[in-house]
Amino acid sequence: MLEKKNKRKQKEKIRKDSPRDVDAHRVRLSMERKLSAIQKLVDQHEFKSVDELNDFLQTLMSSGELLQQQTAQSPLDRAQELIYGAWEAPNKGERAKLARQALEISPDCADAYVILAEDTAQDIEEQLRIYQAGVEAGERAIGTESFAESVGHFWGILSTRPYMRARAGLAGCLWGIGKREEAIEHYQDMLRLNPSDNQGIRYVLAACLLEVGDIRVLEQLLSQYDEPTAAWLYTSALVAFLQRGVCLESNQRLIEAIKCNPYVPSYLLARRSFPNDCQIV
Numbered sequence: 001m002l003e004k005k006n007k008r009k010q011k012e013k014i015r016k017d018s019p020r021d022v023d024a025h026r027v028r029l030s031m032e033r034k035l036s037a038i039q040k041l042v043d044q045h046e047f048k049s050v051d052e053l054n055d056f057l058q059t060l061m062s063s064g065e066l067l068q069q070q071t072a073q074s075p076l077d078r079a080q081e082l083i084y085g086a087w088e089a090p091n092k093g094e095r096a097k098l099a100r101q102a103l104e105i106s107p108d109c110a111d112a113y114v115i116l117a118e119d120t121a122q123d124i125e126e127q128l129r130i131y132q133a134g135v136e137a138g139e140r141a142i143g144t145e146s147f148a149e150s151v152g153h154f155w156g157i158l159s160t161r162p163y164m165r166a167r168a169g170l171a172g173c174l175w176g177i178g179k180r181e182e183a184i185e186h187y188q189d190m191l192r193l194n195p196s197d198n199q200g201i202r203y204v205l206a207a208c209l210l211e212v213g214d215i216r217v218l219e220q221l222l223s224q225y226d227e228p229t230a231a232w233l234y235t236s237a238l239v240a241f242l243q244r245g246v247c248l249e250s251n252q253r254l255i256e257a258i259k260c261n262p263y264v265p266s267y268l269l270a271r272r273s274f275p276n277d278c279q280i281v
Helices: 002-017 024-044 050-063 075-087 092-105 110-119 124-142 144-150 158-176 180-193 201-212 215-224 230-244 248-260 264-268
Strands: none
Touching (some): 110 124, 158 201, 180 201
């Protein structure tokens, strides 16, 4: 009994001491500073082998000199450096200030528009206009030729990521103001540009297609990504029920989904309450 109490107190202490204000999204964004530095180093040196490259980078990272090795050259590079700082800023005001400074240096800095859209827009219409400006800035930064050459592996190229972030924001705003077809077209084209879908656009698109009742296209989307996740398996089961009703296939899909995550039905049927800190999207 005493052991159980001690374990309970330990768990409560862990929850209490855990930082709840950590923004995992911004932490991931901040990693791009190092990725950018690595990419520039690779471009500036001629390595004879992968092992030579790995040894060089390992030395830099272990010495803490990776970021110091880089000096931003172009106006866009300098603007993006400010964005890296903005991602680590403690509040919206500081982020917005750095974003505006970035745009003064380079109007092609799409990430600056993303920050302004997220942190300064007063309504969804203003947010949409800012995101649109960000998309246009991203297109200019990538360039027509590079844009065409990068189709199929966007996001793997760092210079395309600001554009993709701005476009995701734009599509979300279009959906929010009722322009659903336009939003869906943006999401679908983003998957064309980056089939690997590092941003998780497929999940948003699946929800949109379900909302508008385009089950045929939704099933096509489901078939493009063979993944054993609860989101995909439960959606697949629902699509089967909507198209063919209760049948062997729909029941089998539901069984697979339940095996993947048996807790989902309890929440959907309101037999369990979502945790207070759970964000439902």
